[in-house]
Amino acid sequence: MDKTPPLRVVLAKVGLDGHDRGIKIVARALRDAGMQVIYAGLWLTPEAVVRTVADEDADWLGLSLLSGAHMTLVPRVLQLLREAGLEHVGVMVGGIIPENDIPKLAEMGVARVFGPGTSLPEIVSFLREHSGASHA
Amino acid sequence: MLETLLERFRRRDRRALARLVSLAARGEQVEEILAGIGDSARPARVVAFTGSGGVGKSTLVGKLIEQIRAQGQSVAVLACDPQSPLSGGALLGDRFRMPARPDDDGVFIRSLAAVGGQGALAEHLDVLIRLLEAFGFDVILIETVGAGQGDTVVRELVDVLVLLLQPEMGDDLQWEKAGLLEVADMIAIHKADLPGAERVEAQVRSTLALGGASTGETPVPPVPILRVSSRSSEGINELWQTIAACPLRRGRQKSERDLLRLALQTLAVRFATARAGESSELQHLIRAWQQGDISSAHASSALLNLLANSRT
Numbered sequence: 001m002d003k004t005p006p007l008r009v010v011l012a013k014v015g016l017d018g019h020d021r022g023i024k025i026v027a028r029a030l031r032d033a034g035m036q037v038i039y040a041g042l043w044l045t046p047e048a049v050v051r052t053v054a055d056e057d058a059d060w061l062g063l064s065l066l067s068g069a070h071m072t073l074v075p076r077v078l079q080l081l082r083e084a085g086l087e088h089v090g091v092m093v094g095g096i097i098p099e100n101d102i103p104k105l106a107e108m109g110v111a112r113v114f115g116p117g118t119s120l121p122e123i124v125s126f127l128r129e130h131s132g133a134s135h136a
Numbered sequence: 137m138l139e140t141l142l143e144r145f146r147r148r149d150r151r152a153l154a155r156l157v158s159l160a161a162r163g164e165q166v167e168e169i170l171a172g173i174g175d176s177a178r179p180a181r182v183v184a185f186t187g188s189g190g191v192g193k194s195t196l197v198g199k200l201i202e203q204i205r206a207q208g209q210s211v212a213v214l215a216c217d218p219q220s221p222l223s224g225g226a227l228l229g230d231r232f233r234m235p236a237r238p239d240d241d242g243v244f245i246r247s248l249a250a251v252g253g254q255g256a257l258a259e260h261l262d263v264l265i266r267l268l269e270a271f272g273f274d275v276i277l278i279e280t281v282g283a284g285q286g287d288t289v290v291r292e293l294v295d296v297l298v299l300l301l302q303p304e305m306g307d308d309l310q311w312e313k314a315g316l317l318e319v320a321d322m323i324a325i326h327k328a329d330l331p332g333a334e335r336v337e338a339q340v341r342s343t344l345a346l347g348g349a350s351t352g353e354t355p356v357p358p359v360p361i362l363r364v365s366s367r368s369s370e371g372i373n374e375l376w377q378t379i380a381a382c383p384l385r386r387g388r389q390k391s392e393r394d395l396l397r398l399a400l401q402t403l404a405v406r407f408a409t410a411r412a413g414e415s416s417e418l419q420h421l422i423r424a425w426q427q428g429d430i431s432s433a434h435a436s437s438a439l440l441n442l443l444a445n446s447r448t
Binding site for chain 2 (some may be wrong): 005006008026027028030032033034035036037038039040042045047048050051052054055056057058084086127
């Protein structure tokens with residue numbers, strides 16, 4: 001009973017973006033690392049993503065964007081998370097994010113941006129290192 | 137901490153519900169939770185869906201959510217997916233087939249990992265059902281992993297068990313083996329827009345008729361068999377009407393018995409754990425069991441004796 005419960009991670013794609021190969025590979029890697037991955041799917045609205053994070057009692061949210069709409073959609077998700085009292089949920093972003101936007105996203109509250117070429121163990125160890133023991 | 141959560145739960149705070157579901161699913165503070173959530177005003181209708189992987193359980197549940205909401209009832213879904221026996225991780229991918237409006241408080245969907253070897257269900261499902269019931273949901277839909285034989289356990293926990301079949305899924309002996317036909321309250325032949333649905337229905341009907349002929353005793357009321365298609369929405373309404381017409385099987389007594397059993401288990405484990413440090417006899421017993429010197433049956437009865445004698 002005293003072993004830490006598995007991390008619950010919601011993975012989602014927001015907006016009009018149908019490229020889900022990357023997010024599925026990440027889903028598989030996190031599962032193999034012993035996490036509970038809730039795959040929320042494609043074409044979601046920020047509202048639907050936040051509802052999912054709330055009801056699933058997730059520790060992390062991973063957003064994948066390859067559409068170029070990240071500077072619109074990511075802040076919207078972050079704002080809704082705050083409004084829902086879910087600021088304890090860590091947010092990571094993956095996909096095609098231009099260099100210049102990464103510091104801006106970090107400033108808004110994104111814990112980490114993972115671009116192309118990221119290794120899977122890198123994501124796994126990032127989540128492990130940045131998850132407090134107080135998730136229960 | 138838990139007291140605050142329970143207090144928020146009683147005020148119907150949805151995030152408190154989500155957190156309590158997490159605790160209960162891990163088997164933490166189950167007794168305290170059950171004591172603190174209060175009794176539900178009226179029983180929920182609890183329906184489980186089983187059938188092999190790919191038969192369309194999630195999709196059908198998604199369609200039923202719409203149907204149930206259209207009738208003004210609230211609905212909670214517990215969607216079980218398997219946990220990897222190797223890593224302990226799980227890929228829970230049911231809810232994306234269940235579209236729900238994010239602003240609709242009448243729908244709650246939760247994904248759960250079913251531990252290997254526990255049948256097709258997540259652990260502590262009985263507690264989770266009570267939680268959702270006490271929160272006030274009218275309907276609770278449970279999606280099993282669909283592993284087959286283990287699914288028969290789910291019947292105990294729910295009012296209605298629906299078995300999903302689909303065209304071209306093997307011959308009738310396959311279902312006979314799985315032991316599911318005999319426990320299902322209802323059979324839905326899903327993907328009925330595909331060719332072969334009529335043939336499956338005929339096979340099921342003849343298989344079920346065989347059962348009656350062999351015993352020749354009490355005539356079992358016929359199990360409803362419906363053809364349903366989530367793609368065309370054919371039969372969805374009829375399926376829900378048939379489910380809604382079923383009597384609520386879970387009695388109050390039953391759930392109270394569960395509670396008692398659960399409380400007893402929790403207590404025994406807690407007691408044994410607490411005493412393990414100080415009782416050398418207990419440590420010896422556990423070691424002997426771990427090494428395979430004594431059987432589980434022997435160990436558990438010895439343990440019980442030990443507990444009975446040492447309790448002050």
